[in-house]
Amino acid sequence: MTATAPIIGALASQNCQACPIRHRAVCAKCDDDELVRLERMKSYRTWQAGETIVMEGGTLPFVGSVVKGSASLTRYLEDGRVQMVGLLMPSDFIGRPGRSTAPYEVTAISEVTLCMFDRAQFEALLKNSMQVSSRLLEMSLDELDAARDWMLLLGRKTAREKVATFLALVLRRAPVSASPLRCTLPLGRDTIATYLGLTIETVSRQITALRRDGLIRLEGNGRTILCDDLTALLVQAGEDEAGTLSR
Amino acid sequence: MTATAPIIGALASQNCQACPIRHRAVCAKCDDDELVRLERMKSYRTWQAGETIVMEGGTLPFVGSVVKGSASLTRYLEDGRVQMVGLLMPSDFIGRPGRSTAPYEVTAISEVTLCMFDRAQFEALLKNSMQVSSRLLEMSLDELDAARDWMLLLGRKTAREKVATFLALVLRRAPVSASPLRCTLPLGRDTIATYLGLTIETVSRQITALRRDGLIRLEGNGRTILCDDLTALLVQAGEDEAGTLSR
DNA sequence: GGCCCGGTTTGATCCAGATCAAGGCGTGGC
DNA sequence: GCCACGCCTTGATCTGGATCAAACCGGGCC
Numbered sequence A, B: 001m002t003a004t005a006p007i008i009g010a011l012a013s014q015n016c017q018a019c020p021i022r023h024r025a026v027c028a029k030c031d032d033d034e035l036v037r038l039e040r041m042k043s044y045r046t047w048q049a050g051e052t053i054v055m056e057g058g059t060l061p062f063v064g065s066v067v068k069g070s071a072s073l074t075r076y077l078e079d080g081r082v083q084m085v086g087l088l089m090p091s092d093f094i095g096r097p098g099r100s101t102a103p104y105e106v107t108a109i110s111e112v113t114l115c116m117f118d119r120a121q122f123e124a125l126l127k128n129s130m131q132v133s134s135r136l137l138e139m140s141l142d143e144l145d146a147a148r149d150w151m152l153l154l155g156r157k158t159a160r161e162k163v164a165t166f167l168a169l170v171l172r173r174a175p176v177s178a179s180p181l182r183c184t185l186p187l188g189r190d191t192i193a194t195y196l197g198l199t200i201e202t203v204s205r206q207i208t209a210l211r212r213d214g215l216i217r218l219e220g221n222g223r224t225i226l227c228d229d230l231t232a233l234l235v236q237a238g239e240d241e242a243g244t245l246s247r
Numbered sequence C: 001g002g003c004c005c006g007g008t009t010t011g012a013t014c015c016a017g018a019t020c021a022a023g024g025c026g027t028g029g030c
Numbered sequence D: 001g002c003c004a005c006g007c008c009t010t011g012a013t014c015t016g017g018a019t020c021a022a023a024c025c026g027g028g029c030c
Helices: A032-041 A119-128 A130-156 A159-172 A189-196 A200-212 A230-237 A242-246 B032-041 B119-128 B130-156 B159-172 B189-196 B200-212 B230-237 B242-246
Strands: A042-047 A052-054 A062-068 A071-076 A082-088 A105-108 A112-118 A181-184 A217-219 A224-227 B042-047 B052-054 B062-068 B071-076 B082-088 B105-108 B112-118 B181-184 B217-219 B224-227
Touching: A032 A042, A032 A112, A032 A119, A062 A119, A071 A189, A071 B130, A082 A130, A082 A189, A082 B130, A112 A119, A119 A130, A119 B130, A130 A159, A130 B071, A130 B082, A130 B119, A130 B130, A159 A181, A159 A189, A159 A200, A159 A224, A159 A230, A189 A200, A200 A217, B032 B042, B032 B112, B032 B119, B062 B119, B071 B189, B082 B130, B082 B189, B112 B119, B119 B130, B130 B159, B159 B181, B159 B189, B159 B200, B159 B224, B159 B230, B189 B200, B200 B217
Parallel strands: none
Antiparallel strands: A042 A112, A052 A105, A062 A112, A071 A082, A071 A105, A181 A224, A217 A224, B042 B112, B052 B105, B062 B112, B071 B082, B071 B105, B181 B224, B217 B224
């Protein structure tokens, strides 16, 4: 039940100073000494889109950061119903100190590269580095807030609001504010549905409806979304303040 | 927008050693020195059932622990739809270090007593006490897991499964395993509905259905629930393993 | 070109849970 | 006792999203 390592994609160790997530990941506040300690315990590995990183209930022998690509956390009911419970983007942390069993499945959405830390060594570092532990606390609290926002979406939003919220979320990270905003979804309709607590058909219909209503435009095979007016889209998302998503 | 303090219910400072949540709260791992520091910055206050502790977007000038009673965290959509996003029980932590604005409303469900720490002083302690910060991290990660469990419930469970899950959850904390398990709900049907992403009518109907099917019995005014077979109830809750709730 | 294949869209129908609308039923006040 | 007020339950109806079932559409491969 151990995470099996695809042989492909192993990377040579890389200098932390040059790391693209150096200033946002769990190591963001580290001084040079701590960085050296982390460098000694780290290794890289890459998974292809669709590959399972750990099964629900499986053993995750490391903790680490997403360097590149994205991954999903999903939970299952016994009859096969699925709900995505987290979306990991670059700099997000994966794994829980003090527990090596994963309570949800972790899957690569696109090709994903992790910077992995040996669990035992990382836990030892955590015990005496306030920089690392306080950064991890901060990140965990951010995730908790995000999870609670998502609870509101799952429990009370309509299908249209859910889809609008999701699209606004991804458009927001679009390469700086060109107008129109443009972004290519890393997820298929099925994965979006899993994330939003909907079916694939409903997601498709709502995207069509938003397009018909002039709130978004599609391009190419339907994976690229354009938006001229993000504010108008945010209104469709139904939040009490349009600014909430920006937190 | 500051939390207004009801004059009633202020308590005299109390010895931490005798505190009912001493070994489960954020102070669980503290040594005597740290306990003294906490004791100096703490104060108690009690809210009556139904009172608002902080509004959504309001300022929470303290952080602290629930000593007695229970409180809810809720988020609103602008048209009034509500979703409970957290349920705080004794020993749970309230407030976020580093941010004094509450992203959700905090309300007393039953009469609730908080052990409050001055925010600035607590944050200072957090900076140099590994005991406190590591315990807080642990608690935050537990809450994150709970939030993700709830996302699965909100996104994918049926009304019957939701209600069964909720009842199993509260029965589980019932005063040790007498048979039948008995427990008096601290929440009304409306609050349960807010928690489960349902309407009050649906909650009522599902409770009736579970009773008709012999999975639970009611007593008195419908606030007291008896259960002879928790396992059978857990099956109705639909989790992939009956044990998940016990995490 | 023609075909297959995975992802997406669209249509028709169904049903779980929301909504609307009355009733019970226990408790407290007068 | 009697009434009023909060809850909770129950019934009738409606509807948003699920489900079932086809198309559609672009890309890669023979």
